Amino acid sequence: MIFWISLIITIKIERMSKAIKKNTIQLKFDSARVYEPALESKSAAKIKPVYDLFINGKFEKPLSKKYFNTINPASEEILSSVAMAGKADVNKAVLAARNAYERTWKKMPAAERAKYIYRIARMIQEKAREFAIIETLDGGKPIRESRDFDVPTAANHFFYYAGWADKLEYAFPNRKAMPLGVAGQIIPWNFPLLMAAWKIAPALATGNTVVLKPAETTPLTALKLAEIIQEADLPPGVVNIITGAGATGADMVNHPDINKIAFTGSTAVGKIIQRAIAGTNKKATLELGGKAANIIFDDAPLDQAVEGVINGIFFNQGHVCCAGSRLYVQESVYEQVIQKLKDRMETLIVGNPMDKNTDVGAINSREQLATIQRYIKLGNQEGAEMYQSACALPKKGFFCKPTIFTNVAQSNRIAQEEIFGPVLAIQSFRTDDEVIEKANNTAFGLSAGIWTDKGSKIFNLTSKMRAGVVWANTYNKFDPTSPFGGYKESGYGREGGLHGLFPYVKLV
Amino acid sequence: MAEKINKEKDCSTFGLRKINMIADKKNIAIPDFRHTAPVDQVGVEERASRFTKRSIKKETKLNGLLLALNMIDLTTLEGKDSDGKVKQLCYKAMHLHDAYPGLPTVAAICVYPSMVKVAKAALGDSGIKVAAVATAFPSGQSSRAVKLSDTRFALANGADEIDMVISRGKFLQGEYNYVFDEIAAIKDACGDTRLKVILETGELGTYDKVRKASEIAMYAGADFIKTSTGKISPAATMPVTLVMLEAIRDFYYATGKRIAMKPAGGISKSKLALYYLVMLNEVLGEAWMNNHWFRFGASSLANDILMQLEKERTGVYQSPNYFSID
Numbered sequence: 001m002i003f004w005i006s007l008i009i010t011i012k013i014e015r016m017s018k019a020i021k022k023n024t025i026q027l028k029f030d031s032a033r034v035y036e037p038a039l040e041s042k043s044a045a046k047i048k049p050v051y052d053l054f055i056n057g058k059f060e061k062p063l064s065k066k067y068f069n070t071i072n073p074a075s076e077e078i079l080s081s082v083a084m085a086g087k088a089d090v091n092k093a094v095l096a097a098r099n100a101y102e103r104t105w106k107k108m109p110a111a112e113r114a115k116y117i118y119r120i121a122r123m124i125q126e127k128a129r130e131f132a133i134i135e136t137l138d139g140g141k142p143i144r145e146s147r148d149f150d151v152p153t154a155a156n157h158f159f160y161y162a163g164w165a166d167k168l169e170y171a172f173p174n175r176k177a178m179p180l181g182v183a184g185q186i187i188p189w190n191f192p193l194l195m196a197a198w199k200i201a202p203a204l205a206t207g208n209t210v211v212l213k214p215a216e217t218t219p220l221t222a223l224k225l226a227e228i229i230q231e232a233d234l235p236p237g238v239v240n241i242i243t244g245a246g247a248t249g250a251d252m253v254n255h256p257d258i259n260k261i262a263f264t265g266s267t268a269v270g271k272i273i274q275r276a277i278a279g280t281n282k283k284a285t286l287e288l289g290g291k292a293a294n295i296i297f298d299d300a301p302l303d304q305a306v307e308g309v310i311n312g313i314f315f316n317q318g319h320v321c322c323a324g325s326r327l328y329v330q331e332s333v334y335e336q337v338i339q340k341l342k343d344r345m346e347t348l349i350v351g352n353p354m355d356k357n358t359d360v361g362a363i364n365s366r367e368q369l370a371t372i373q374r375y376i377k378l379g380n381q382e383g384a385e386m387y388q389s390a391c392a393l394p395k396k397g398f399f400c401k402p403t404i405f406t407n408v409a410q411s412n413r414i415a416q417e418e419i420f421g422p423v424l425a426i427q428s429f430r431t432d433d434e435v436i437e438k439a440n441n442t443a444f445g446l447s448a449g450i451w452t453d454k455g456s457k458i459f460n461l462t463s464k465m466r467a468g469v470v471w472a473n474t475y476n477k478f479d480p481t482s483p484f485g486g487y488k489e490s491g492y493g494r495e496g497g498l499h500g501l502f503p504y505v506k507l508v
Numbered sequence: 509m510a511e512k513i514n515k516e517k518d519c520s521t522f523g524l525r526k527i528n529m530i531a532d533k534k535n536i537a538i539p540d541f542r543h544t545a546p547v548d549q550v551g552v553e554e555r556a557s558r559f560t561k562r563s564i565k566k567e568t569k570l571n572g573l574l575l576a577l578n579m580i581d582l583t584t585l586e587g588k589d590s591d592g593k594v595k596q597l598c599y600k601a602m603h604l605h606d607a608y609p610g611l612p613t614v615a616a617i618c619v620y621p622s623m624v625k626v627a628k629a630a631l632g633d634s635g636i637k638v639a640a641v642a643t644a645f646p647s648g649q650s651s652r653a654v655k656l657s658d659t660r661f662a663l664a665n666g667a668d669e670i671d672m673v674i675s676r677g678k679f680l681q682g683e684y685n686y687v688f689d690e691i692a693a694i695k696d697a698c699g700d701t702r703l704k705v706i707l708e709t710g711e712l713g714t715y716d717k718v719r720k721a722s723e724i725a726m727y728a729g730a731d732f733i734k735t736s737t738g739k740i741s742p743a744a745t746m747p748v749t750l751v752m753l754e755a756i757r758d759f760y761y762a763t764g765k766r767i768a769m770k771p772a773g774g775i776s777k778s779k780l781a782l783y784y785l786v787m788l789n790e791v792l793g794e795a796w797m798n799n800h801w802f803r804f805g806a807s808s809l810a811n812d813i814l815m816q817l818e819k820e821r822t823g824v825y826q827s828p829n830y831f832s833i834d
Binding site: 025027028029030031032034035036037038144148299300301302303304305307308333339343347356357453473474 | 545546547548550551552554555561562563564565566567568569754757760761764786789790792793794795797
């Protein structure tokens with residue numbers, strides 16, 4: 001009895017002294033989040049009050065006669081009204097693309113095609129600031145990211161594929177690469193302009209024509225791109241950009257005169273598309289969801305690894321299909337890593353995406369915010385331990401605090417399902433074999449990250465990861481020359497690099 | 509260290525004293541490098557450049573500039589330094605730009621030991637500290653005895669802070685114990701006087717070595733760790749300073765003891781100084797945001813800040829001719 005009491009007292013004292021110790025040894029970062037506003041100017045970008053469909057080189061009113069609003073998720077203000085393409089509009093766009101393909105684009109010398117693609121790349125660079133502002137207003141991502149990542153990377157994709165246009169015989173030696181015809185391309189809301197570039201550039205370089213549909217919540221940069229394409233004098237119909245929701249996408253997928261579907265988006269929709277095109281001779285590339293494992297070994301450069309974890313999960317509010325949403329930390333450095341991670345989270349500035357100092361912007365839509373909040377609730381119900389940074393959130397708009405869960409089990413849903421938000425599920429591990437097994441124990445296989453200072457370990461482990469992209473000692477690095485795509489439910493086909501040409505050609 | 513052990517023997521008859529000494533000795537064990545995480549060059553440089561993406565405006569800028577000014581160790585370390593030059597510098601330290609009312613002073617004057625007495629007298633009760641570079645600055649290529657006597661000479665003349673250099677040659681030879689003992693011996697000579705340990709990161713070659721040297725210095729009793737002498741290029745850079753700040757943070761979490769930081773050399777523009785403050789704020793937090801815990805070793809930074817402050821106040825840039833050079 002006495003033994004027990006004394007034991008309890010010792011435990012209590014230990015806990016208290018631990019708490020005191022924790023309390024005294026805690027860095028304070030409130031001042032790191034306080035800066036005078038440094039707002040990018042809205043007036044530097046022109047957004048029209050109404051946008052029509054870009055078909056056959058002209059902006060045309062929709063036959064459906066319907067329009068929908070696109071809003072700024074950071075303020076919930078309406079930015080513009082955008083045409084809703086119906087079935088007749090899709091038919092019109094596909095016909096324009098078909099005609100352009102048969103009459104001009106497939107006959108045009110490849111070097112001429114390249115000139116147009118270069119021109120688009122240059123014009124994106126020239127209007128980079130305007131693109132960045134619109135991307136941020138429409139999608140909610142921080143201006144720092146759209147300015148330093150989205151827009152320049154999009155321009156780079158056009159530059160890169162312009163170079164391939166007249167060199168396809170070197171891409172596929174001893175074969176002749178023929179275009180497929182009309183490509184139907186459906187892109188997501190997380191990187192609107194960049195995804196448009198990923199899709200349009202290789203299609204044009206290989207001699208295909210395009211019907212592209214941006215996501216419902218983020219159509220504006222694609223429409224700005226349409227203006228550029230018009231200004232660049234691309235032959236009418238080579239690129240058609242139509243706006244709409246899921247039904248418009250379904251009409252595209254089911255259209256008999258489309259030869260190729262390129263889709264980036266959710267796994268659920270990817271499955272529907274795959275069912276719809278079964279039995280047809282449409283080619284497809286699907287780039288779907290992910291639940292990437294980011295693995296920190298005890299010999300890793302810890303501070304840089306923590307930065308990589310931050311970049312992996314909080315970049316673009318976690319709206320990244322290859323986001324490092326599962327973190328595995330080797331037990332011997334677990335506490336140290338969590339401490340560093342929490343400290344770093346405290347310095348993240350969450351707020352107005354137009355502020356140049358903002359690190360984490362607005363969640364893309366009310367629906368997505370509700371999904372994320374549902375998962376956060378679920379994580380708490382599942383018994384995981386939640387930590388959120390102390391930052392204050394703006395009153396208006398859709399915002400979510402950077403969130404991590406520790407004490408997560410492999411069987412928890414927050415460790416299995418794609419949340420697509422700033423929510424990280426953290427587990428510890430003991431041996432290399434264990435972590436590889438756990439990392440691969442997922443329905444997805446898009447990307448992964450490995451952090452270790454040992455080169456031989458990197459080569460040994462990366463070859464065992466079932467993921468399309470494995471980053472070592474870095475995360476979320478993109479380059480037009482590097483292919484990107486997934487395993488398993490993360491889809492198939494590769495975009496970017498030499499591999500990115502293949503889905504748009506038939507080899508004879 | 510050798511000296512320390514002798515001392516222990518000397519006072520072995522005084523029981524209490526001996527216990528204290530042992531306790532001290534226990535506190536200053538060489539760090540266990542098995543727990544030191546490696547530093548990834550690409551990652552640390554990327555992180556350092558991220559701080560420069562912060563946009564510092566208006567009130568934040570003004571406060572940052574005033575704070576940076578107050579963190580400067582105004583420095584003259586030349587063979588041709590004379591009493592007259594040092595006196596002028598001291599006057600400048602106290603009266604940075606009297607045309608602008610309410611400016612803070614710099615934190616300290618940094619001079620050679622021979623100039624400490626002059627500087628002390630010139631600064632009077634202004635509160636500005638006198639830091640002396642001792643230990644065969646800048647190369648450190650001399651005997652322990654010379655370094656100790658150099659330090660004692662500076663202290664005897666009234667130095668408030670000692671800036672020592674580590675033996676980089678010994679460090680690169682892998683003689684970490686030698687480097688550790690040397691720092692401990694100098695700290696022992698300093699007593700309560702704050703000791704800045706200059707790693708001369710430009711000679712160390714890798715970030716891993718910077719990290720290792722930082723830990724040796726902190727565990728040996730440094731009050732400050734400092735990047736450079738200013739005599740070697742490159743001097744302070746943001747990534748190097750970041751590695752050292754992270755070492756300070758980890759040391760703080762391990763021991764509860766705060767260590768101060770001083771990047772020196774190569775920081776001559778206000779904008780860069782503000783980015784250093786952003787970095788400090790985001791790595792160590794608000795407790796370090798003052799001149800007790802952070803200094804800039806610089807000679808031309810002060811005037812650049814003054815120009816920026818005048819620009820903020822009047823809206824126009826003024827010619828450098830309006831700011832005194834000494």
